[in-house]
Each structure stands twice: as structure tokens, then as C-alpha cells.
Amino acid sequence: MAGKLATFHEFRSRMNEKLLSEGNLQLKRFFNLDSQVYTNGALSSRTKELMRLVASAVLRCDDCITYHLIRCAEEGVTDEEFFETFNVILIVGGSITIPHLRRAVETLEEIREKGAKGETRKGRNGEERKGRMEETGKRRKEK
Amino acid sequence: MAGKLATFHEFRSRMNEKLLSEGNLQLKRFFNLDSQVYTNGALSSRTKELMRLVASAVLRCDDCITYHLIRCAEEGVTDEEFFETFNVILIVGGSITIPHLRRAVETLEEIREKGAKGETRKGRNGEERKGRMEETGKRRKEK
Amino acid sequence: MAGKLATFHEFRSRMNEKLLSEGNLQLKRFFNLDSQVYTNGALSSRTKELMRLVASAVLRCDDCITYHLIRCAEEGVTDEEFFETFNVILIVGGSITIPHLRRAVETLEEIREKGAKGETRKGRNGEERKGRMEETGKRRKEK
Amino acid sequence: MAGKLATFHEFRSRMNEKLLSEGNLQLKRFFNLDSQVYTNGALSSRTKELMRLVASAVLRCDDCITYHLIRCAEEGVTDEEFFETFNVILIVGGSITIPHLRRAVETLEEIREKGAKGETRKGRNGEERKGRMEETGKRRKEK
Amino acid sequence: MAGKLATFHEFRSRMNEKLLSEGNLQLKRFFNLDSQVYTNGALSSRTKELMRLVASAVLRCDDCITYHLIRCAEEGVTDEEFFETFNVILIVGGSITIPHLRRAVETLEEIREKGAKGETRKGRNGEERKGRMEETGKRRKEK
Amino acid sequence: MAGKLATFHEFRSRMNEKLLSEGNLQLKRFFNLDSQVYTNGALSSRTKELMRLVASAVLRCDDCITYHLIRCAEEGVTDEEFFETFNVILIVGGSITIPHLRRAVETLEEIREKGAKGETRKGRNGEERKGRMEETGKRRKEK
Numbered sequence: 001m002a003g004k005l006a007t008f009h010e011f012r013s014r015m016n017e018k019l020l021s022e023g024n025l026q027l028k029r030f031f032n033l034d035s036q037v038y039t040n041g042a043l044s045s046r047t048k049e050l051m052r053l054v055a056s057a058v059l060r061c062d063d064c065i066t067y068h069l070i071r072c073a074e075e076g077v078t079d080e081e082f083f084e085t086f087n088v089i090l091i092v093g094g095s096i097t098i099p100h101l102r103r104a105v106e107t108l109e110e111i112r113e114k115g116a117k118g119e120t121r122k123g124r125n126g127e128e129r130k131g132r133m134e135e136t137g138k139r140r141k142e143k
Numbered sequence: 144m145a146g147k148l149a150t151f152h153e154f155r156s157r158m159n160e161k162l163l164s165e166g167n168l169q170l171k172r173f174f175n176l177d178s179q180v181y182t183n184g185a186l187s188s189r190t191k192e193l194m195r196l197v198a199s200a201v202l203r204c205d206d207c208i209t210y211h212l213i214r215c216a217e218e219g220v221t222d223e224e225f226f227e228t229f230n231v232i233l234i235v236g237g238s239i240t241i242p243h244l245r246r247a248v249e250t251l252e253e254i255r256e257k258g259a260k261g262e263t264r265k266g267r268n269g270e271e272r273k274g275r276m277e278e279t280g281k282r283r284k285e286k
Numbered sequence: 287m288a289g290k291l292a293t294f295h296e297f298r299s300r301m302n303e304k305l306l307s308e309g310n311l312q313l314k315r316f317f318n319l320d321s322q323v324y325t326n327g328a329l330s331s332r333t334k335e336l337m338r339l340v341a342s343a344v345l346r347c348d349d350c351i352t353y354h355l356i357r358c359a360e361e362g363v364t365d366e367e368f369f370e371t372f373n374v375i376l377i378v379g380g381s382i383t384i385p386h387l388r389r390a391v392e393t394l395e396e397i398r399e400k401g402a403k404g405e406t407r408k409g410r411n412g413e414e415r416k417g418r419m420e421e422t423g424k425r426r427k428e429k
Numbered sequence: 430m431a432g433k434l435a436t437f438h439e440f441r442s443r444m445n446e447k448l449l450s451e452g453n454l455q456l457k458r459f460f461n462l463d464s465q466v467y468t469n470g471a472l473s474s475r476t477k478e479l480m481r482l483v484a485s486a487v488l489r490c491d492d493c494i495t496y497h498l499i500r501c502a503e504e505g506v507t508d509e510e511f512f513e514t515f516n517v518i519l520i521v522g523g524s525i526t527i528p529h530l531r532r533a534v535e536t537l538e539e540i541r542e543k544g545a546k547g548e549t550r551k552g553r554n555g556e557e558r559k560g561r562m563e564e565t566g567k568r569r570k571e572k
Numbered sequence: 573m574a575g576k577l578a579t580f581h582e583f584r585s586r587m588n589e590k591l592l593s594e595g596n597l598q599l600k601r602f603f604n605l606d607s608q609v610y611t612n613g614a615l616s617s618r619t620k621e622l623m624r625l626v627a628s629a630v631l632r633c634d635d636c637i638t639y640h641l642i643r644c645a646e647e648g649v650t651d652e653e654f655f656e657t658f659n660v661i662l663i664v665g666g667s668i669t670i671p672h673l674r675r676a677v678e679t680l681e682e683i684r685e686k687g688a689k690g691e692t693r694k695g696r697n698g699e700e701r702k703g704r705m706e707e708t709g710k711r712r713k714e715k
Numbered sequence: 716m717a718g719k720l721a722t723f724h725e726f727r728s729r730m731n732e733k734l735l736s737e738g739n740l741q742l743k744r745f746f747n748l749d750s751q752v753y754t755n756g757a758l759s760s761r762t763k764e765l766m767r768l769v770a771s772a773v774l775r776c777d778d779c780i781t782y783h784l785i786r787c788a789e790e791g792v793t794d795e796e797f798f799e800t801f802n803v804i805l806i807v808g809g810s811i812t813i814p815h816l817r818r819a820v821e822t823l824e825e826i827r828e829k830g831a832k833g834e835t836r837k838g839r840n841g842e843e844r845k846g847r848m849e850e851t852g853k854r855r856k857e858k
Contacts, residue, residue, distance in 0.1 A: 094380030102587035158388035237809030245444035301531035523666025674730035
């Protein structure tokens with residue numbers, strides 16, 4: 001795995017570990033809560049990941065957008081769905097979000113390339129994750 | 144129809160009309176685009192309304208939250224789904240969103256009361272809309 | 287002078303006085319600097335007031351919008367110019383600014399009504415100010 | 430206890446209860462964490478309350494500002510300290526924070542009046558709290 | 573054309589093309605609207621570009637600031653006018669905008685150097701554009 | 716002095732000089748005021764630096780965070796205190812601040828390494844400053 005995504009994952013993992021090993025109990029609790037919130041419940045984790053992508057984009061945080069694009073792709077979000085999500089972001093957040101959408105499109109391209117090559121990444125709990133989940137058949141349709 | 148929601152609807156309609164009647168072509172186009180984006184497509188309008196609710200809440204706009212709570216309720220979003228949405232808002236946006244969630248809970252209560260009484264409101268295009276859509280059977284399940 | 291604008295002016299003046307009388311030297315200096323920045327220079331105070339209106343609106347501060355609408359009207363900004371400014375706000379800041387624009391339109395209406403009746407308000411330095419400046423002939427054309 | 434502060438407390442308590450009684454486990458955990466973070470630790474709860482006031486003000490949330498003004502006053506923050514805090518808010522956050530500072534000054538005035546009359550309010554855990562803590566001698570000096 | 577500006581232009585053009593070729597109709601419409609809004613009207617496109625610069629800076633988007641600095645320079649905005657604009661940004665948005673102003677000053681320097689060398693860039697519609705417009709005599713004076 | 720911090724200091728100093736030498740009187744006044752506000756007063760400069768760190772982080776400005784981490788370290792803020800400050804940032808500002816905290820932890824690491832090597836940096840007024848102040852004995856305890 002090479003390129004920007006690899007760099008992103010490496011820095012993210014290394015620094016999250018540092019935050020959690022050096023941080024106090026409250027920091028750990030926040031991180032735990034942050035994971036719990038996005039599991040399947042009344043709303044699917046897929047829908048919640050899409051919500052997070054929208055929230056990250058209107059708050060204009062590139063690293064968050066990158067992470068949620070990856071997670072959404074893992075949940076089987078299609079390009080057509082991504083672009084409708086970008087519409088929502090653009091209309092609610094305005095043209096100030098456009099530079100972030102430009103970078104999102106580039107990131108999405110790298111995600112799709114890796115997925116096409118069947119590359120995987122380590123999940124939070126160390127298990128291997130496919131770059132894309134469409135082929136796993138576990139994807140839940142939104143419509 | 145009485146209370147805060149009625150006041151909200153009345154002011155919103157009156158001022159939107161003013162904006163559109165006095166505004167220029169570009170303003171009208173933005174409003175048109177704003178409607179088009181939320182229709183059913185690759186993503187359901189229900190999912191998009193939930194996205195808008197999240198975006199409005201992390202950007203902390205009370206009027207937007209009110210409007211999207213109403214729209215989500217019309218799309219049949221359940222209380223359990225609303226509270227999972229509030230979790231996403233709270234985690235991404237932090238405790239600064241709590242005062243908005245307090246007001247959201249109050250608004251939601253008024254929406255449910257009206258729905259229970261079978262009250263309707265005028266939709267954008269003048270047709271009557273039910274306060275809730277659950278009983279219409281047209282609701283698409285998220286899960 | 288009655289209505290929302292009067293209430294706005296009264297609270298604003300009373301609290302600014304309190305801030306300045308109880309506040310420390312640095313607070314006074316900030317307020318002074320805040321006045322100096324908008325006087326005529328390489329850019330006209332008219333252009334700067336329009337800039338402030340845009341900044342206030344994309345940062346979504348209703349009180350700031352109200353104040354800068356008043357100041358812009360004093361600088362002779364026309365309705366057509368206001369609506370083109372609203373276009374800029376809407377495109378850059380997105381639909382999240384719409385509730386603020388609805389309130390801006392209502393405020394603008396009250397400003398124009400007062401102007402039509404020839405009402406005046408006290409300026410910062412106590413001198414009387416016309417609600418509108420068009421008739422004074424001192425207005426500088428933008429184009 | 431009367432006036433705006435009483436209304437604020439009543440709505441805040443009532444809606445927090447609703448959020449917690451109707452909300453899910455994650456919402457409760459967030460609220461718990463939100464309390465834990467501000468207890469005495471390496472930094473005093475007084476310093477943390479001042480930090481919260483600054484954060485609330487630069488993020489421009491009036492209800493949050495009101496609550497942290499109350500909490501800071503309970504921690505014995507003096508008017509001189511409040512105004513130096515307002516300086517920090519104003520410099521970092523800019524003139525867009527001024528309307529919030531105007532409302533903060535009004536709130537502070539009501540807090541001091543209540544304190545002078547020896548009024549108390551119910552704390553989170555039901556115990557009575559003094560409006561001000563200066564006279565309790567428990568205040569820790571910042572300097 | 574070399575340096576940061578060239579890199580900026582290249583990435584911006586390439587990704588805008590991707591967004592527009594892969595995006596849906598609503599995305600295209602937003603981009604169209606985004607162009608229409610800044611043409612000459614009741615307000616000059618020069619004034620509108622200055623407004624956009626202010627909006628971008630108080631919302632703290634470096635790429636947007638870079639683009640609007642370029643566009644403002646093309647509209648003949650002088651250094652004196654730029655620095656008065658920076659004053660407005662700094663006062664409204666606070667010291668949090670300073671890092672963006674530092675980068676803006678560096679960008680402006682590169683823009684002026686290119687202008688002095690008579691370099692041009694491709695406009696949106698493919699026609700060549702001068703780096704500066706002062707010498708073209710088409711500049712409209714603000715004052 | 717090498718690495719990211721050195722690059723940060725170099726760019727910051729060079730561009731501040733440019734802003735001040737080319738900027739107008741109002742810009743200089745803002746910069747002066749920005750320094751005055753953080754000197755010892757009713758609140759210690761240490762407390763004010765911590766406030767600035769919180770404000771910078773919830774407003775999500777990496778350069779500001781870097782600068783205030785350096786300044787806080789100079790004021791003798793300990794790692795335990797930094798992590799409690801990160802708790803406040805995380806709770807108030809939400810998970811959207813996490814990428815900034817990851818970078819903050821990396822920056823803090825570089826600051827501590829330099830401090831351990833006894834490296835110094837030039838202060839605003841040209842005098843040499845220690846990377847850490849703990850050993851100078853001038854540190855005022857918070858608790």
C-alpha cells in the first residue's frame with residue numbers, strides 16, 4: 001500500500017496510539033464512545049458513516065473526510081451515492097467546501113484504485129479489512 | 144396548529160416568499176437547486192434529510208434543525224433513530240451542540256403531539272402534508 | 287423609533303457602554319481599533335461595510351448582520367445591491383445562511399420604512415444620523 | 430429566583446432530564462464524561478471552567494456562555510478576571526464575538542445581583558449552591 | 573509559470589474537471605451558479621471578489637484565499653487595498669486569522685512577481701489572462 | 716534547531732515581519748494589542764496561554780495550536796496538564812478536533828525533545844528563551 005492513503009493511515013494509527021497510551025482515562029472513554037456510536041443500531045453503520053462524512057465536510061476537516069471516505073467505501077457506498085452526498089455538502093455548506101471536495105475526489109480515486117487491486121488495510125482491532133466491501137456481499141442497500 | 148412550530152412555519156413561508164419575489168434570478172436558482180438535491184436518487188430523500196439534520200446541528204443552526212426535524216418526522220424517522228442521530232451530532236460536534244439538542248428534543252415533542260392529533264401542514268407546493276408519515280405506509284425502512 | 291430596531295439599538299448602546307466603562311484598557315483599544323478600520327481609506331467605508339455584512343453573514347451572527355444592514359443603508363446601499371450581496375453570502379456560506387437571510391430581509395424592510403418616514407438615530411458620537419443617506423447626495427456610487 | 434437566569438436553569442434542567450431519560454446509553458455516557466472532565470485534577474476545576482467559557486465564547490454559543498459564567502462565578506472568578514477573559518475571547522475570536530460579550534455582561538450583572546442577595550441554586554446533585562463562592566473562603570487564587 | 577501558484581492552478585483545474593465530468597447535474601448547476609454570482613451587476617465584480625476574499629478568510633479556507641487573491645489582483649486591487657481588507661478580516665475574525673494572513677502575504681508576493689514578469693494564466697474559459705490588470709487600463713477605481 | 720518547529724518559527728517570523736513592515740497602522744495596533752492581552756494581570760499569562768490553546772483548538776487552527784503549545788511549554792505546563800486540556804478541547808469541540816490533537820501530540824513530542832537538549836529560541840523581542848521553563852524556577856503553579 002503506497003501513496004497518500006498509506007501515509008495517512010500510518011500517522012493516524014501511530015498518533016492515536018500515543019494519545020491513548022499517554023492520555024488519561026477520560027480520553028480513552030471518549031475514544032471508546034466514538035467507536036460505539038457508529039455500530040449498527042436503529043440506524044445502520046452505513047447510514048451513520050455517511051452522516052459522519054457530511055458532518056466532517058461541512059465542518060471542513062480534510063483528515064476526517066479522508067477517514068470517512070475510506071469507511072464509507074468499506075460499507076459499499078457507490079460513486080453515485082458519494083456524489084449525491086457531495087451535493088448535500090455543497091448546498092448546506094456552500095462553495096467554501098469546494099476545495100475539500102476537490103481533495104475528496106482525489107482521495108476517492110486512490111481508494112478505488114486500491115480496491116481494484118484487492119488491497120487491504122488493518123482495521124481498528126487488527127483484523128484485515130478489504131478496501132471495498134461490494135464483493136463481499138455483506139453490503140446493505142440503502143434504497 | 145399552534146405553538147412554536149406554527150410561528151416557525153408562518154415566518155419561514157412569509158420570508159421565503161419575500162426573498163424569492165424581491166430576489167434576483169441567482170437567488171431563485173439557489174432555492175431551486177436546494178430542493179432538487181434532496182429528492183430520491185441513489186440515496187433516498189429520507190437518508191438525505193437525516194444528513195441535513197446532522198449538518199445543521201454540527202453547524203449549530205436552530206431554525207435549520209427545526210425544519211429538518213419536521214422533514215425527518217414526515218419521512219417516518221423514529222425516536223430511536225433520532226436519538227442515534229443525536230449521538231452522531233454530539234460526538235462529532237461536541238458538547239457545544241447540547242443546547243441545540245435540548246431545543247431539538249422540545250421541538251420533537253411538539254412535532255409528535257401534532258402528529259398524534261393528526262394535524263397537517265401545507266407542503267412547499269401547497270398540498271397538505273401529514274405531520275407524520277408512519278401511518279401512510281409509504282415509509283421506507285432504513286435497516 | 288419603535289419595533290425591533292429600536293430595541294436592538296437600545297440594548298447595543300447600553301451594553302457597549304457597560305463593556306467600556308467596566309472593561310479594561312485592552313477592551314477599549316479593541317473597540318477603538320474596530321472603529322478606525324472602517325473609515326474611508328484606500329477602500330471606501332461603503333465597501334468596507336459591505337465586506338462586514340458578508341463576513342457577519344457567513345459567520346452567522348444575527349446582531350452583526352442587523353448592525354451592518356443599518357450601516358450599509360446609511361451608506362446608501364440599494365436593494366439591488368443588497369440582494370447581490372445576499373447571493374455572495376448564499377453561495378459562499380451555503381443554505382445554512384438562509385434563516386439569517388430571512389431575518390435580514392425582515393430587518394431591511396423595517397430599515398426602509400423608518401427611512402421613508404425620515405426617522406433618525408443617534409450615531410456613535412451622539413450626532414443625529416439619517417436612516418438613509420440617498421437623499422443627502424453624499425453617497426458614492428460603487429460602479 | 431427570577432428573571433432570565435431562572436428561566437435558563439428551568440429549561441436546561443427539564444430538557445437535560447428528557448435527553449437522559451429518553452436518550453440511549455451513549456448519550457448518558459457522553460453526559461457523564463462531560464462532568465468528569467471538569468473536576469479538579471492536574472488543572473483546577475476553576476481553570477477548566479475558565480477554559481470552557483473561552484471555548485464557548487469563541488464558538489459563539491450563548492447558552493453555553495451563560496452556564497459557564499454561572500459556574501465561573503461559583504468558582505469565585507472576579508470581575509477583573511472575567512474582563513481579562515473577555516479580552517482573550519475578543520482578540521482570538523474577533524469582533525464577531527462582541528454581541529455575545531454584550532449579553533455576557535448582562536448575564537454577569539444578574540449573577541452578581543443574585544449573589545449579593547445570597548440566593549442559591551440547586552447543583553447537579555441536588556445540593557444547594559451559593560450564587561457566589563467568594564465568601565466561603567474555599568476559592569483558590571489563580572495568581 | 574512555476575512555484576506554489578502553478579501547483580495550485582494545476583490541481584484546482586484538474587480536480588474541478590473531475591468533479592464536473594463525474595458529478596451529477598446538481599453539481600454542475602452549483603458550479604454554474606457560483607460563476608454567475610460574481611459577474612458585474614449592481615455591484616462590480618471587483619467589489620464581489622473583495623467580498624469573497626473576506627468571506628474566505630473569516631471562514632479560514634487557504635485555497636479559497638489563494639484563488640480570490642489571484643482574482644482580486646486581476647481586478648486591479650492594489651496592495652494598499654489588500655492590506656485594508658486584511659484589517660477588516662483581522663478585526664472581524666480575530667487573531668485566529670493571522671496564520672492565514674501570513675500565507676496570504678506570501679501568496680500575494682508570488683502573484684506580484686509573476687505580474688511583474690508579465691506572465692499569464694489560463695482563465696476558466698481557456699482565454700489567456702494577465703497576472704495583473706493595472707496596466708490594461710480596464711480597472712475600475714473603487715474610490 | 717531542526718525539524719518542523721524550526722520551519723514553523725522561521726516562516727512565522729519572516730511573514731510577521733512582512734505583515735508589520737508592509738501593513739498599515741491598524742495592523743500594527745492589532746498585533747500590539749494581541750501581545751498586551753496575554754501579559755500577567757488578574758489572570759496569569761500561564762492561564763491565558765492555556766485559554767488560547769483551548770480557543771485555537773476548538774476553532775481548529777493548527778498553526779495557532781503549535782504556537783500555543785510552545786508558549787505553554789515555556790510557561791511550564793506539564794504533560795498531565797496538557798492532556799487535561801486536550802480533554803476539555805475534545806469534549807467541547809467533539810471528535811472533529813481529534814486530527815488536530817494527533818498533530819498536537821507530535822508537536823509536543825518535538826518540543827519536549829528540544830527542551831531536553833536545552834535548546835533555546837529567540838523570543839519576540841530578540842532575547843533568548845529556554846525551550847522549557849521548569850528548570851528556571853520561575854514557573855507559577857496552577858494548583
